[in-house]
Amino acid sequence: MSAHVRDRLSAYLDQELPPGERTAVETHLQACDACRQHLETLAAVDAAARALQVEAPPGYFDALPGRVRARLEWPGARARPARFHLPAWTWAAAAALVLGVVTPLTMMSVWRDRPEQLPAPRVAELPPPTVAASPLAGAAGGKLEAKERLADDLARRQAESAPAAAKAQPAKKDSIPSTRAEQDAFAQPPAAPPAAAPSSKALEARKRARDAGGPHEQQQVQTQAQAAGGVTADNRASALRADEPAAAEAETKVLRREPQAAPEGRALAKTSRDKDGAGLREENVVSSDEARAESPVAEYRRLIVAPAQTVAALRARREAWRAFALSFPNSPLADEARVRVVETGAAAWRLGHDPEDLARLREDAAVYLERKDAAHAARVRAALQKVERP
């Protein structure tokens, strides 16, 4: 019997062998049970692979033709993948640059401009932050979970101290973003049920803002809402870029500057845990003019280009979709963004099994399903169902 022909059986199965080789293989197969059985196995694998079902989430194929058409009708719907093709280290380097150079310079400027005496709220009795805030370490590690815990902690501290700080310190013009009114208007969710609910912490902070009454208090507590996880246009720019944890971390740190906390030469890391109770009395917003100027389609395309494959990245993506929906509530793409808030949240839960992700998912799904214009309720129900009954 001739030598086995196993290495040619794949091509033989596909009828891609030259005639001479094909004849040789057939001759061998007539005499070799082992090769014949292996050929049958290869054919069985192909057949079984063809028979495997590939199913998309319910409703997906109902919507896809319209979504493709929408992109064709919107000339701006071209992807800009270059930004996402940057190697990961470039994001870390950018974050380090922001934190190491830009932020200290800004801090020094803010420090010089501050009044001589800023009555600091007394927060010594508050529990210490649950996470030691080291911006550089955070940027290097891209620990979004740590960032979120820190944000929660800082929000809680600020919630306690904001009224006192507001009474003692009138709003300082320089420290308020010049486009604040525009941002506030931009941040308003649609009049109908909101596209995606802010977290309970954010809602609580906003309620306190209403109770406080004054515009400065409202502004301050709005920043608490952001720190607690609610997305407004103020942090939209960072949310839209939040695919890379390191970049998100860097922007978040910049957003949470504490103007009264750090004397010159003092590390920014200390400011966020300053026991003198600095808190987040004022937040200068570093917004992205580029992001603001872009069309919803361009931002949508930017969001859908790159995959998110870690829990932190999925959470960041979820919040980016939420920001998109809030920022462009009347865009034809807003509904898709709302659905993706839920689907991305479901993916984050499946990957990390963090109860907070599950709670957020249920909340987001409930809000979406209450909308009268929910065009893809089936997808949201399916995402929820897969989580509730995996």
Next chain:
Amino acid sequence: MRAEGQDEAGLLARAKGGDLSAFEEVVRRYQRRVYAVALRIVRRHDVADDVVQDAFIRAHQALAGFDLARPFGPWICRIAANLAVNHVRSPEAREEGLPADHGERGALGSDPLDEVLEVEAREVLERAILGLPAEQRAVFVLRAVEEMSYKEIAEALGLSMGTVMSRLFRARERLAEAVLPYLGPALRRAQGAGR
């Protein structure tokens, strides 16, 4: 005129002339096949969704040069496969970041294969396919599922015929090794049904 019920060449001719409704119907007809190709290569629903959309957008942009005498299906599948492979080759894909069953792939509960193939064997095969190196997986999907010729695969993925052949050989060897313990009469019946 409604797009539904029209023959493919007529639809494509209208789409070529700028009729978006006709192209929407083309998308409707081919979306499942294109999605299947994309999902089997990229493994995640959200990425497959992007690939499918981009594939149709590119096809629409290239319609002016498309020969209407040629079948549209293989062409759009090649575009999708190319995009999908480009994605999995990209640094940010980082395929190892997800378990094989993490993707939003939808339930397989109504799988007709259940009648002839043990569930375990099906799952093993599925995991084995998803566990293939991306470029082997792409070649295997295009050949075994889409039944493209080696020449078509080589053109779609920018490979030589020899590379297609060797990758396909390696992919099949790995899959056969994975499912061999589960190969029983049921799988062999599936083989008969699949042909």
